[in-house]
Amino acid sequence: MAPLGPGDPGHRDPRGPAPGDRLHLHGPPGAESGAGADGPGRDLVRGPPGRRVRGRGDGGSRGGPRPPGAPVSLPPPDSGGSSGSPDSLPPDSSPVDEAAVGRSLAGLRHLGAGPGKRLALQVHPDRHGVAAVLAAARTGATISLLHPRWTRAETSRVLASFQPHVYVPATDDMAPTDVGLDTRLVPVAMVSRQVRDVPATRQDTEGLRARWVLWSSGTTGRARGLVLDDAALEASGRAVARRMGLGPGDRWLATLSPAHVGGLALIFRSRWPGSQVVPLSRFEAGEVNRQMDQGAVTHLSLVPTQLLRLLEDRQDAPFPETVKGILVGGAPTPPALLRRALDAGAPVALTWGMTELGSQVATAEPARVRARPGGVGPPLPGVEVRIDQARGPVLGEGIPSGELLVRGPTLATGTWVGPGQTPVPLPLEDGWFRTGDVGRLDARGELTITGRIADRIITGGVNVEPAEVEAALLELPWVREAAVVGMPDPEWGQRVVAVVAPLGAGGAEGTARAPGLGELREALADRLQPAKRPRELVVVRALPRRPNGKVDREALRQLAGG
Known part of the structure; x- marks a missing residue:
């Protein structure tokens, strides 16, 4: 199964539109420019404490070129026993243990990470990355997490704002060439090779509290950093562990990047119940299913697209009983997808949250989802939610809804401004944070x-929630993926535009079939009132997505406008 991401090379072209329909056909979204793809890498050498790690190749200048494909020259592993070498780490299918975290912690401290220092991590959730995140939490530093799939331009903007003392990328050629001269740069696989002495212990770092900076994706503009204190992540982690019933024998698969709050939270929450994190170099449905079927993991976190990939790869085979929980969030889970997962015995736990609130706000554990599919459950312990009905429409059969406001101990400190500056506090109303999300709270x-x-979308004076239209589209037998956006319209104010990936276009079984607009509107007649039915249809092979797996709505608007 191909890794998660838009534009798989095996897609088949969908059939053309019916005559007279206003229809656009698009190929797979352009391959996202990966970090490190726009410049040569650097061979790194290790310097003594206090000296920046510099590149070879041009007399010590920044970023000397090397021939394409030439291997990175790393210093040999430290002698003196396996405890000092990352080569002794377990394979990716084994949980990250305390010894691996201790080695990473000793390396980070040797590089200068500690209270009053800024540490940037740009790592995958593999064995080195997970160990580095867990170790960083014990340094007392201010830690910025960058996504490995960012372009060098996006990475450069964040590094310029954060100005780290220590920068740890997944690989040396991922780093942009304009990293500051005062920054020590070491690839994550080399961090634990920085020392030969006994790794630091928990007692060495007791009382140190880290601070975390998480950034928006940066794919459509300048990234914005949100500052989360250790206390907020701890409150969130403990509440989720309690809601999900986590214990010492549980093993959570690291399926999400730690640069996103969901990926950081799944690593962070293992600290209290004594559960373990099983690293994953890259999300591939076949590998994740293999680990589940072999009993290597008990829990995993997914966005809805990843859940769809797992089900397609399993061909809806039953899930093993050893899997206790599959946390699904980051975007609405379509009802048809949820039914398919439940029919296969998947222990789905639906959740709702956001970065400003330390990840989860509400979570429906698997038993609750089976009993009442679709809701995200009650707020987590210690978190309060209320509804401002003045900001919400009346949905369906007169059911009121409104904007959701949240307060509690998981709130972010504020927005990052710069080194040595106090974060700008979140805009609160008597401690309540307006989420911008709309929902309802039952009895x-x-x-x-x-x-x-x-x-x-407001079209002809009618409020349209894209999630409602998307759910109806996904009930149609020929639709694999669907998203809805509003576009300016001289007659209606906005028109509803559906962007659809037909079944078969994204690598699923079957033949790609693009319905015509008239056929689509007719099929939705029993599900949606006329104003909510799409007035325009765009057919793609896969929906464009951001690095966190969420649908890229700005890219959708560009497709609809093209």
Whole structure:
């Protein structure tokens, strides 16, 4: 199964539109420019404490070129026993243990990471990356997490704002060439090779509290950093562990990048119940299913697209009983996808949250999802939610909804401004944070998310929630993926535009078939009132997505406008 990401090379072209329909056909979204793809790498050498790690090749200048494909010259592993070498780390299918974290911690401290220092990590959730994140939490530093799939331009902008003392990328050629001269740069696989002495212990770092800076994807503009204290992540982690019933024998698969709050949270929450994190170099449905079927993991976190990939790869085979929970969030889970997962016995736990709130706000554990599919459950312990009905429409059969406001100990400190500057506090109303999401709270105190204010479409005076239209589209037998956006319209104010990937176009079994607009509207007649049915159809092979797996709505608008 191909790794998660738009534009798989095996896609087949969908059939053309029916005559007279306003229809666009698009090939797979352009390959996202990966970090390190626009410049030569550097061979790194290790310097003594206090000296920046510099590149070879041009007399010590920054970023000397090397021939394409030439291997990176790394110093040999430290002698003196396996405890000083990353080569002794277990394979990726084994949990990251305390010894690996201790080695990474000793290396980070040797490089200068500690209280009052800024540490940038740009790592995958593999064995080195997970160990580095867990170790960084014990340094007391301010830690910025960067996504490995960012372009060098995106990485450069964040590094210029953060100005790290220590920068740890996944590989040396991922780093941009304009990293500051005062920054020590060491690839993550070399961090534990920095020392030969006994790794640091938990007692060495007791009382140190880290601070975390998480950034927006940076794919459509300048990235914005949100500052989260250790206390907020700890409150979130403990609440989720309690809601999900995590214990010492549980093993959570690291399926999400730690640069996103969901990926950081799944690593972070293992610190309290004594559960373990199983690293994963790259999300591939076949590998994830193999680990589940072999009993290597008990829990995993997914976005809905990843869940779809798992089900397609399994061909809907039953899930093993050893898997206790599959946390699904980051975007609405289509009802048809949820039914398919539940029919296969997947222990789905639906969740809702955001970076400003330390990851999860509400979570419906698997038993609750089976009993009442679709809701995200009650707020986590210690978290309060209320609804501002003045900001929400009336949905369906007169059911009121409104904007969701949240307060509690998981709130972010504020927005990153720069080194030595106090973060700009989040805009709060008596401690309440406006999320911009719309939902309803039932008599049992359980939440259902119905949309987002910023995505709402007003067409001919009718409020349309994209999630409602997307759910209806995904009920159609020929639709594999669907998203809806509003576009300016001289007659209606906005028109509803559906962007659809037909079944078969994304590598699933079957033949790609693009329905015509008339056929689509007719099929939706029993599901949606006329104003909510799409007035325009764009057919693609796969929906464009951001690095975190969420649909890229700005890219959708560009497709609809093209």
